[in-house]
Amino acid sequence: MGVVAVLAVVIGFAAFSGPPAASPAGIAAGEVAPAAGELPLSSTYTTVDGAPQDSAATSKTDGLVVHPIRETPVHDAPNGRAIARMEPTQIGDTWLPVIGEDSDWVQVLLPSKPNGSTGWLRSEDVKRANTPYLVTVHLGSKKLELHRDDKVVGQWTVGIGKESAPTPTGRTFLLGAFSDKKQTYSPVILPLGTHSPTHDTFGGGPGTVAIHTWPTDDVYGTATSDGCIRVPADALDQLSEVPLGTLVMIDED
Amino acid sequence: MNTKKLAGAGAAAFSAATAVTALLLGSSVAVAQEAAPDSAYALSASGLLKIDPVTYVESTDGNHVEGQLAGIGDVLGEHQSDIGVGVLTAEAQGGSAETSVTKLNLLQLLRADLVRTYCNDGDGGLQIIRGTILGRDLPETPVPSQAIDISPLLKVTLNDQVRHEDGSLTVTGIELTVLPGAGEDLDRVLTSDERKALPELGGLLGADLPGGVNTVRDVVDGLSSELGVQVDPSKPVQTITVGSATCSAGDGDGNGDGNGDGNGNGNGDDNGNGDDDNAAADTDTAAVATAPKPEVMDASLPVTG
Numbered sequence: 419m420g421v422v423a424v425l426a427v428v429i430g431f432a433a434f435s436g437p438p439a440a441s442p443a444g445i446a447a448g449e450v451a452p453a454a455g456e457l458p459l460s461s462t463y464t465t466v467d468g469a470p471q472d473s474a475a476t477s478k479t480d481g482l483v484v485h486p487i488r489e490t491p492v493h494d495a496p497n498g499r500a501i502a503r504m505e506p507t508q509i510g511d512t513w514l515p516v517i518g519e520d521s522d523w524v525q526v527l528l529p530s531k532p533n534g535s536t537g538w539l540r541s542e543d544v545k546r547a548n549t550p551y552l553v554t555v556h557l558g559s560k561k562l563e564l565h566r567d568d569k570v571v572g573q574w575t576v577g578i579g580k581e582s583a584p585t586p587t588g589r590t591f592l593l594g595a596f597s598d599k600k601q602t603y604s605p606v607i608l609p610l611g612t613h614s615p616t617h618d619t620f621g622g623g624p625g626t627v628a629i630h631t632w633p634t635d636d637v638y639g640t641a642t643s644d645g646c647i648r649v650p651a652d653a654l655d656q657l658s659e660v661p662l663g664t665l666v667m668i669d670e671d
Numbered sequence: 672m673n674t675k676k677l678a679g680a681g682a683a684a685f686s687a688a689t690a691v692t693a694l695l696l697g698s699s700v701a702v703a704q705e706a707a708p709d710s711a712y713a714l715s716a717s718g719l720l721k722i723d724p725v726t727y728v729e730s731t732d733g734n735h736v737e738g739q740l741a742g743i744g745d746v747l748g749e750h751q752s753d754i755g756v757g758v759l760t761a762e763a764q765g766g767s768a769e770t771s772v773t774k775l776n777l778l779q780l781l782r783a784d785l786v787r788t789y790c791n792d793g794d795g796g797l798q799i800i801r802g803t804i805l806g807r808d809l810p811e812t813p814v815p816s817q818a819i820d821i822s823p824l825l826k827v828t829l830n831d832q833v834r835h836e837d838g839s840l841t842v843t844g845i846e847l848t849v850l851p852g853a854g855e856d857l858d859r860v861l862t863s864d865e866r867k868a869l870p871e872l873g874g875l876l877g878a879d880l881p882g883g884v885n886t887v888r889d890v891v892d893g894l895s896s897e898l899g900v901q902v903d904p905s906k907p908v909q910t911i912t913v914g915s916a917t918c919s920a921g922d923g924d925g926n927g928d929g930n931g932d933g934n935g936n937g938n939g940d941d942n943g944n945g946d947d948d949n950a951a952a953d954t955d956t957a958a959v960a961t962a963p964k965p966e967v968m969d970a971s972l973p974v975t976g
Contacts, residue, residue, distance in 0.1 A: 488840075509968055509970055510968045513962060547959055548960070549962040550961070594972075597970075600971055607974060609974055621973035643975065659964050661962030
């Protein structure tokens, strides 16, 4: 039987040495092309077709957030069609804001394109928690406010996207917290679940909008970024403590 | 060798003659990629060493089916010392599936007296009795999708769970992956622990890695040279699965009322004890915990600056 195993291994080599699968276009890292018949992953790297749009983009929620405890399909309605997959981890643990509920289902904001995408997850596949925080960003006044239990606990003048690459408005959320050796302008970067409306890709990434700090103070109060929200260091320190999934509401005020 | 009922290519591995066919054709069988309600198997491997699902059973009509096997040395051949098992069982029926492996020994790295993977009415889990990895104790009931970092060369995931579109659930008990994501940083220098793991790695794959291996790239190049093929670092070189159970959803979605969802909160639905299934999904917001502070990860995601 040793021969059998050897044969198996030899054939295994042959199978393994076949042509490599086509690499995904556009994104250098993070995006994985789904196999034939497989649902696409909903992540900051992907676009999910058929996701319902957020119909209450200016409304606050009660702070409920959910964490998928297993890989689970994203549906376009309770008991509706599956349009994507959601994984327990993306940039750290996945936490998503709940914007609606129906029996055994929760409706969440998605991290994938297009902006304002939502989807429904089975309640039995998520862990629930509450965040007392809310982040509001006012593009007109270039102010960011951090709320806790409906009280403003911090307010800062921030930098926003320039006219040709504006910061997108609407209701989104804190998707993750990471440090990146290749993006040294900020010790921590807080990506949001939204993307630049003008940059399909940016710097090799998918155009993800983020909150981060900047090495010089002259950017605060200006519209000079490519969509990200630049905040002073003390703001970043506080925002880095805010749970993932917390709503970030961006308006033109 | 006590086989009651077996289906799938894994059953063919019981005789020397058919074992050849099973092993050679193994790669063509799709396993756990699609929902296959109410099925289970105890062991499989893909990559350089291929083992079709062993003791695979599937209940197509809801009736109880089961398979049992004492040892698989005849399948493993020269790899007997790499994968040691005692008794393997698998059973399935309408709405449930379960599989167990006793006396497990994977590459001298992971050992357990019993690995039991189960799925029942769309819920499931993993039980490990006296499990250790590199001498460290494994949790008896791991939370879903618990990854244990041995090194970038070897990854172990416990209790991986995937919900399918139709509501069915697949629970994968233990999955050991060799070179799971080597392509992400080929120039990274190996740690001393990783170097210690190289003999087992080479032994499993039938390759004597040369001396002077310093980086992940050296490992990939060494394997490519030794094996005479170009190893693709973007894919796992080898995956070994211990325990897979897939079960269809209970009465969850259809008409709803099975587990007390109905009219919102009023927690401890109906009659108190109920089932423990939806502890994580209780709709009583008063009992919901505060969300955790984020953990800052090392990552590379170019943002809009």
